[in-house]
Amino acid sequence: MLAATVGLMGSLADTIDEFFLARRPRKHSAHTLDAYRRDIDSIVIELEALLDRRHDSILVSDITIKDLRRAFASISDKSAATISRTWSTWNQLFTFMVAEGLLPGNPMAAIEKPRVPKSRPKAITGDDSVDRLLSVAARGRQGARNPWPERDFAIVVTLLTCGLRLSELLDLEMRSIDGPPEDRVIGVRGKGNKERTVPLEAEVESILSAYVESRLRRFPGRIQSADPLFVDNKGAKLKRGALQYMIDQLYREAGIRTKVPAGALVHALRHTFATSLARNGASGTELQLLLGHESLATTQRYVDATAREIRSAARSNDAYRSLRHLSKQHDAGPSIESEHDIDPAG
Numbered sequence: 001m002l003a004a005t006v007g008l009m010g011s012l013a014d015t016i017d018e019f020f021l022a023r024r025p026r027k028h029s030a031h032t033l034d035a036y037r038r039d040i041d042s043i044v045i046e047l048e049a050l051l052d053r054r055h056d057s058i059l060v061s062d063i064t065i066k067d068l069r070r071a072f073a074s075i076s077d078k079s080a081a082t083i084s085r086t087w088s089t090w091n092q093l094f095t096f097m098v099a100e101g102l103l104p105g106n107p108m109a110a111i112e113k114p115r116v117p118k119s120r121p122k123a124i125t126g127d128d129s130v131d132r133l134l135s136v137a138a139r140g141r142q143g144a145r146n147p148w149p150e151r152d153f154a155i156v157v158t159l160l161t162c163g164l165r166l167s168e169l170l171d172l173e174m175r176s177i178d179g180p181p182e183d184r185v186i187g188v189r190g191k192g193n194k195e196r197t198v199p200l201e202a203e204v205e206s207i208l209s210a211y212v213e214s215r216l217r218r219f220p221g222r223i224q225s226a227d228p229l230f231v232d233n234k235g236a237k238l239k240r241g242a243l244q245y246m247i248d249q250l251y252r253e254a255g256i257r258t259k260v261p262a263g264a265l266v267h268a269l270r271h272t273f274a275t276s277l278a279r280n281g282a283s284g285t286e287l288q289l290l291l292g293h294e295s296l297a298t299t300q301r302y303v304d305a306t307a308r309e310i311r312s313a314a315r316s317n318d319a320y321r322s323l324r325h326l327s328k329q330h331d332a333g334p335s336i337e338s339e340h341d342i343d344p345a346g
Contacts, residue, residue: 013056027193039089046071065110080114087113122264123271132254146233154211162198163273166266175225190292
């Protein structure tokens with residue numbers, strides 16, 4: 001049994017509620033909390049089936065390590081990243097129980113955690129893909145019932161030049177743009193409600209200004225500083241689904257949908273921002289600050305994927321020198337074969 005005494009706690013459901021209550025001071029975003037809930041619920045559902053009881057009647061002391069192993073085995077069809085994240089969430093839940101004196105130890109050490117392969121950045125490929133995307137966004141979507149090119153263009157430019165997450169872009173307010181004219185920045189609230197600023201160059205500010213002017217023409221009246229920066233065709237805050245649909249349509253009209261890696265949509269623009277900066281010499285620390293990453297290790301994959309120094313080092317391989325020599329011989333034309341090189345059989 002995980003707990004020696006049933007009286008140490010109430011139901012599993014009550015304990016989970018206490019866990020979320022204890023995390024409130026961390027100010028997690030709604031997106032983060034939803035992810036925690038999904039991770040916990042996926043295992044709770046399996047435990048309910050294994051114990052043949054609803055989770056509000058399951059005591060933590062009723063759950064054995066064998067039950068946990070079977071529950072995690074039941075979600076083995078999911079990706080390694082999903083299982084690993086679920087493992088981490090449950091590890092935090094049990095760590096909370098140990099800290100509260102509800103359990104003598106954390107059982108997750110006995111549950112295997114999959115190794116997640118290091119992923120490469122999901123940036124848009126193709127030398128002219130970004131140009132084509134910007135061109136279509138500036139012109140306006142042909143298939144849109146109520147095209148708003150100034151807004152679409154401003155959104156794409158902001159994503160490509162500021163490297164924002166989808167939720168970060170949607171949470172921007174009018175007052176997020178700050179600073180003196182020659183040193184404008186966008187204030188961003190990222191994961192864990194951590195704040196950062198991203199430089200806003202004059203070209204981008206001009207495009208945002210054109211969008212705001214078009215917005216005032218569509219919806220006359222004063223815009224408040226706390227109003228959302230990006231709105232939909234009715235003047236309400238732009239929603240996640242509408243943004244994803246808009247970006248997908250722009251990809252298709254630009255003819256670059258196949259250039260966008262699977263599993264990425266809006267996020268591909270953030271990855272494109274990061275790889276572009278890394279390719280042009282930005283350091284890992286600089287990228288970490290701009291992207292709002294908690295760990296430099298997360299940022300390092302962009303640098304690893306594009307670093308010129310690494311490519312230069314690999315190019316110093318003697319095999320490349322031999323290949324260049326062979327290539328020059330080939331360009332010079334076929335050499336005269338010696339009699340020893342000729343096959344008598346033809």
